[in-house]
Amino acid sequence: MICLSLRQLSALFFCIILIGCQSSPSTNGKTSTVARGYQPEPDTDEAGLWLVMDQAEKDLITSGKLITDVRVTEYLRQVICRLSNDICEDVRIYVVRIPYFNATMAPNGVMQIWSGLLLRTENEAQLAYILAHEIAHYRYQHSLQIFRQAKTTANVLAPFQVVTIAGGVSYVGSLAQIGAVGTLMKFSRDHEREADNGGFEMAVAAGYNPHESAKVWEGLEEEKDALDESAPSLFLSTHPSSGERVDTLKQRAIAATKPGNGWITGADRYNEVIDPLRFQLMSDELRLRRFPATQILLDRAADAGLRVSEIKFFQAELYSARAEKDDTSKAEAAYRECLKHPDAPPEAYRELAMIYMKSGRGQQALPLFENYLAQKPDAFDRSMVKAYIQRIDSEDN
Amino acid sequence: MKIIWVGLVFLLSGCSSTYNLVEPGQVAVCDLYSVKPSIRWSEINKGDVRLWTVDGAQLESIRFISGIREGVSIMDITEEKHETPFRANMSESELVDAIVDAFSLSGAQQVKARDLRPAQFGNLEGFRFELGFMNEDGLNKEGVVIGTIVDQSLYLIIYTGTKIHYFPMYASEFDNIVSSIKIQKNH
Numbered sequence: 304m305i306c307l308s309l310r311q312l313s314a315l316f317f318c319i320i321l322i323g324c325q326s327s328p329s330t331n332g333k334t335s336t337v338a339r340g341y342q343p344e345p346d347t348d349e350a351g352l353w354l355v356m357d358q359a360e361k362d363l364i365t366s367g368k369l370i371t372d373v374r375v376t377e378y379l380r381q382v383i384c385r386l387s388n389d390i391c392e393d394v395r396i397y398v399v400r401i402p403y404f405n406a407t408m409a410p411n412g413v414m415q416i417w418s419g420l421l422l423r424t425e426n427e428a429q430l431a432y433i434l435a436h437e438i439a440h441y442r443y444q445h446s447l448q449i450f451r452q453a454k455t456t457a458n459v460l461a462p463f464q465v466v467t468i469a470g471g472v473s474y475v476g477s478l479a480q481i482g483a484v485g486t487l488m489k490f491s492r493d494h495e496r497e498a499d500n501g502g503f504e505m506a507v508a509a510g511y512n513p514h515e516s517a518k519v520w521e522g523l524e525e526e527k528d529a530l531d532e533s534a535p536s537l538f539l540s541t542h543p544s545s546g547e548r549v550d551t552l553k554q555r556a557i558a559a560t561k562p563g564n565g566w567i568t569g570a571d572r573y574n575e576v577i578d579p580l581r582f583q584l585m586s587d588e589l590r591l592r593r594f595p596a597t598q599i600l601l602d603r604a605a606d607a608g609l610r611v612s613e614i615k616f617f618q619a620e621l622y623s624a625r626a627e628k629d630d631t632s633k634a635e636a637a638y639r640e641c642l643k644h645p646d647a648p649p650e651a652y653r654e655l656a657m658i659y660m661k662s663g664r665g666q667q668a669l670p671l672f673e674n675y676l677a678q679k680p681d682a683f684d685r686s687m688v689k690a691y692i693q694r695i696d697s698e699d700n
Numbered sequence: 701m702k703i704i705w706v707g708l709v710f711l712l713s714g715c716s717s718t719y720n721l722v723e724p725g726q727v728a729v730c731d732l733y734s735v736k737p738s739i740r741w742s743e744i745n746k747g748d749v750r751l752w753t754v755d756g757a758q759l760e761s762i763r764f765i766s767g768i769r770e771g772v773s774i775m776d777i778t779e780e781k782h783e784t785p786f787r788a789n790m791s792e793s794e795l796v797d798a799i800v801d802a803f804s805l806s807g808a809q810q811v812k813a814r815d816l817r818p819a820q821f822g823n824l825e826g827f828r829f830e831l832g833f834m835n836e837d838g839l840n841k842e843g844v845v846i847g848t849i850v851d852q853s854l855y856l857i858i859y860t861g862t863k864i865h866y867f868p869m870y871a872s873e874f875d876n877i878v879s880s881i882k883i884q885k886n887h
Contacts, residue, residue: 362837365837365838366809366834366836366837366838367809367810367834367838368809400809590801590804590805592784623794624784626785626787653793657791657793657794661789661791683812683813683814683815683816683829684792684793684796684816684817684829686815686816686817686818687792687793687816687817687818687827690817690818
């Protein structure tokens with residue numbers, strides 16, 4: 304962790320040196336937009352910033368943290384191109400397996416979409432409004448603006464404060480560090496407002512249902528309230544959310560002019576692509592042990608397209624992991640419910656069998672263990688489960 | 701005390717500190733057991749974790765993590781909410797999940813457990829599995845974990861190294877060390 308931080312800081316200071324040596328044109332926020340094929344002039348501070356971003360991108364590519372499912376990245380590209388066709392070829396999309404809600408876009412066109420976002424958006428329209436917000440930051444060159452502002456205030460590390468904070472907060476830091484330099488900049492309220500407006504207009508122009516735009520923000524606030532955390536999520540810490548923002552989005556949705564062929568919500572299209580990932584996404588979410596927030600996601604999971612058997616399975620897994628009073632019996636009930644469905648995950652058989660075995664009901668466990676092995680012949684714990692079966696057999700004989 | 705985490709910090713950061721030399725021969729690891737290495741290892745201690753390495757902890761290491769007690773966190777560093785507390789009635793599969801989670805949360809990528817199976821820990825019943833993962837720089841690493849639960853406490857020995865060269869170089873020495881585990885008489 305220390306080594307990585309130093310490397311990141313080295314890259315950053317290299318960039319600072321470039322800034323110190325060279326003059327640069329200023330940008331004035333709203334009038335500055337990025338066009339197709341944009342490249343910074345080589346003798347500018349912006350070029351130095353891009354150098355840092357390019358290095359971060361290389362680190363990201365080799366990090367092993369990417370979800371490289373072509374179907375998913377191609378789908379995301381289609382959404383981005385629909386939102387902003389003129390620059391979509393300049394955008395390089397990376398789906399990063401980090402179970403927090405976050406999307407970022409670096410000045411060099413690198414867009415990171417964290418896997419936790421895909422678990423929380425329920426359809427293409429919700430996804431599109433988030434991505435449009437990030438594209439707007441990119442178009443308006445907000446990263447460059449705050450970088451220059453930092454230079455003038457002699458507080459050059461300020462834009463990277465989230466990275467710095469992440470480095471000190473162990474969990475988020477270790478997960479978020481890869482590729483985080485330059486992509487986690489804390490934008491000003493004006494930048495956020497501009498990205499909200501620009502992103503909203505972009506998504507409406509693309510035909511995405513504006514009534515979906517506030518839902519993700521509402522969901523994040525709900526999770527935050529459930530966790531009773533003083534610190535907001537990583538995304539909310541860089542993208543301040545508020546009731547005002549939700550209200551604004553809702554009001555704008557009412558005022559938006561519906562296109563002749565109706566709004567696009569795109570739930571089916573979204574589910575078709577994301578559904579194969581959901582088991583992994585929810586497993587990763589559970590790993591965070593943010594049980595109240597995960598419970599909210601599970602409560603919403605039916606709407607999000609998760610299969611009933613999987614909802615029951617993960618509900619049982621939540622109880623098992625939480626292991627508070629009565630959670631074992633709750634988990635048992637949920638596993639049983641799960642196994643009523645023919646598409647229950649094989650692991651449900653094993654987990655219910657473990658509950659039976661631990662509570663001295665070996666004979667009830669046996670068929671479940673055997674079912675597990677039959678359904679998952681290449682299970683990583685096959686030998687262990689066979690040993691359980693032998694143990695139960697020998698205890699009963 | 702977050703013993704597994706401390707072990708994993710060693711594992712992934714390779715923090716430098718003062719090492720002592722462990723000579724070949726019988727070495728008491730903790731109150732529970734001793735082992736008999738056949739080569740010299742450099743050792744660093746941190747709490748109940750003993751780390752042995754020859755070429756550097758980032759290249760290869762053996763971690764002896766001893767006596768994780770009921771209710772003690774096995775996943776997180778400082779944030780209580782992320783802890784996975786050890787429970788003495790955890791199944792071997794649950795322990796594997798907790799260890800895999802600990803690796804993942806500390807920055808390892810694509811952590812995959814393989815071939816969980818019963819194994820002897822000295823003369824005690826235990827478990828063993830293999831691990832494959834990448835470090836934060838995308839370097840492929842391999843690992844072996846063996847463990848047992850004694851008197852409501854968890855004992856782990858974790859051997860990891862770079863998939864190319866270092867892990868295979870000391871794999872047979874690790875197996876010899878595991879085979880040499882001698883449980884103290886009072887257990």
